[in-house]
Amino acid sequence: MLSLYLHIPFCQRKCPYCDFNTYAGKEARYAAFAGALAADLEQEGERRGRPTAPTVFIGGGTPTVLEPGQLERVFAGIRRGFALLPEAEITSEANPGTVDQGRFEMLRRLGANRLSMGVQSFDEAELGFLGRIHDAAAPAAAVALARSAGFDNVNLDLIYGLPGQRPGTWLATLKRAIDLGPEHLSLYSLVVEDGTPLAAWVAQGQVAAPDPDLAADLYEMACEQLAAAGYHHYEISNWARGALDTEELPAFACRHNLVYWRNQSYLGFGPGAHSSAGGRRWSVGRSVEGYIRSVQAGAAAVDFEEEIPALLAMGETMMLGLRLLGAGVSRAGFRARFGVDVADVYPDELAGLQRRGLIEVNDERVRLTPQGWLLGNRVFAEFLPEAS
Ligand code: SF4
Known part of the structure; x- marks a missing residue:
């Protein structure tokens, strides 16, 4: 899909x-x-x-x-x-x-x-x-x-x-x-x-x-x-x-x-559009004329492309999923995708954020508390590899 x-x-x-x-x-x-x-x-x-x-x-x-x-x-x-x-x-x-x-x-x-x-x-x-x-x-x-x-x-x-x-x-x-x-x-x-x-x-x-x-x-x-x-x-x-x-x-x-x-796959079309699929992300050049020319020549010109290492994909899945206030990050969905439980990847981060009252963790999901909503950016940063 x-x-x-x-x-x-x-x-x-x-x-x-x-x-x-x-x-x-x-x-x-x-x-x-x-x-x-x-x-x-x-x-x-x-x-x-x-x-x-x-x-x-x-x-x-x-x-x-x-x-x-x-x-x-x-x-x-x-x-x-x-x-x-x-x-x-x-x-x-x-x-x-x-x-x-x-x-x-x-x-x-x-x-x-x-x-x-x-x-x-x-x-x-x-x-x-x-x-x-x-x-x-x-x-x-x-x-x-x-x-x-x-x-x-x-x-x-x-x-x-x-x-x-x-x-x-x-x-x-x-x-x-x-x-x-x-x-x-x-x-x-x-x-x-x-x-x-x-x-x-x-x-x-x-x-x-x-x-x-x-x-x-x-x-x-x-x-x-x-x-x-x-x-x-x-x-x-x-x-x-x-x-x-x-x-x-x-x-x-x-x-x-x-x-x-949910950090799932999508394809972007048009100048400057971003895509993410198959463990990679890429973007198309921003020029309208360049876009038209490159498509006419066979394929839209990609101006940026990178692999997404597993640890980064996990961190981004946490960061993006926590934006969903009720649904949060599904632990079953995380396990199905990465083969490991959220609590095993982020034991210290989850414990620290719970102590500060910013997230709630149960068997099904991890999500922000109402107190965490306004401090979302600080919570998200905990899960990105650069912050750990
Ligand atoms: S220029 Fe104005 S109308 Fe066009 S995309 Fe930006 S905000 Fe929307």
Whole structure:
């Protein structure tokens, strides 16, 4: 089983805080790119014997800038290269500023069954600061369009911890988001990424750096609001509706992202996309033109590749799995994969973290305690080989 990530490296305009590999003003290359992506999927799938894909995530970038015919081409590439499970989760990201009925209906017809929308805020001033192309009314219209096209699994992304953000505006954003009834919410604190316009503004003193204490307060506020609205907090930054399964995951948990959190195998397609499978990880070069050329010549050009030694794979499995607040790291899953029990690999780390009240260990799983949620990074570091 190999999950698929497709990177669409285009946006209508580049947001000043964003360091993703995405470009504005390349409309003339959309068609060539969609053709190259489809060919890459087909060629790579064929090389691997047309593996089964349980999930597909089309992200970027803004997949919904592509024309319906271009999206059609990409989906044809997926289906030629890979056998999609009948119940496969197929997500497309969408920007509320670049959607219309036709695109949503086309995505549904092609098989997409989950939409993830970058809303970020419902406050006009915050949207202006973030350089978003849509206003505060656009998300409601986009969700209504998605529903009428037949999407019954919708995620909204929100950003908190903007410099000087008032708790009242964050509360209002949370309430507007909850009122739209999404099945899933992803909340990210604003990070100043090197090389972005935001980083230059902060360095020049034009904008204050985000305050981690404020971000922690806003995060706690979100935890309370979303719990009261019936969302399960199943991952540090993610909430979803639906009954909990035996692993304490809600029915609308993002199955594609669970592949990452469980440190399972996935293939990435498109410029800058990362892959991890068969004990190796690699990434494709970031240039759009380079990507198109290399696929036309037979295979996407890999610019980084490494083996993942077993101890590192175990540490990453702990680090990623502990992000799942209810499910944590399954001890049976760990044993099945590595042939050894978690407690035999990390006896001192587990004992120390338990003493500090940051993790809980039982026969089935290892997971963070509520006290450990806010100190997650310190807990994760204990399991990486460099820290031991
Ligand atoms: S729309 Fe999303 S991917 Fe595109 S520049 Fe803005 S934050 Fe980045």
